[in-house]
Amino acid sequence: MQQLYIPDLGMLHIPLSPMERSVYLLFLNHPEGIRLADIDQHKDELRTLLYTLSNRGDRAVIERGLEELCYSGSNSLSEKISKIRRKFHELLVSEMAEHYCIKGVNGEMKSIGIDRTLVLRSE
Numbered sequence: 001m002q003q004l005y006i007p008d009l010g011m012l013h014i015p016l017s018p019m020e021r022s023v024y025l026l027f028l029n030h031p032e033g034i035r036l037a038d039i040d041q042h043k044d045e046l047r048t049l050l051y052t053l054s055n056r057g058d059r060a061v062i063e064r065g066l067e068e069l070c071y072s073g074s075n076s077l078s079e080k081i082s083k084i085r086r087k088f089h090e091l092l093v094s095e096m097a098e099h100y101c102i103k104g105v106n107g108e109m110k111s112i113g114i115d116r117t118l119v120l121r122s123e
Contacts, residue, residue, distance in 0.1 A: 002053055005120045006100075009092075014119075016087060019065055022049035023080045027102050028116060033109030036077055040070045081110070 004014040004021060016024060026046050027034060034042060046069065050062050068076040081102045088097040100119070104110035 002121050005122055006118065007120045008118060011120070012091060014087065014091065016084060018050065018053040018055060019069075020080050020084050020087075021053050022046060023069070023077065024084055024102070024112075025049050025053075025121070027110065027112050028119060031111060031116065033104060033111030035107070035109055037072065037107070039077055040072075043070050046070070 002021070002025075004016060004024065006012040006014065023046075026042060026049060029045070030042075039046070043066065047062075047066055050066055054062050065076075068074050069080070070077075085097075085101045088100045091097070092100070099114045100112065102110050102112055
């Protein structure tokens with residue numbers, strides 16, 4: 001199962017759940033950003049990430065989580081982004097953590113502003 005690390009900080013492990021890791025990797029894969037309202041356009045990519053990263057064998061549970069993330073009437077995606085932000089702030093000094101967070105103006109593109117080499121994906 002792929003994990004995330006910050007190599008410049010002594011391979012600091014970022015303890016995200018499989019669902020949070022999937023969301024974070026989706027945004028890392030799109031440096032141009034993604035509007036939360038358009039998340040359904042990335043559903044197949046998010047599904048692939050979820051199946052790759054999930055430690056659950058139950059496809060129905062994964063699909064239910066995916067549907068919840070992509071449903072426009074749900075706060076699930078915003079909640080995952082908030083949890084990711086909180087975990088980075090727990091690990092790093094706030095000023096540094098902000099560089100690793102998914103950010104953007106409400107209704108506009110959200111993205112991660114760091115150089116992609118600053119987050120290592122490892123098995």
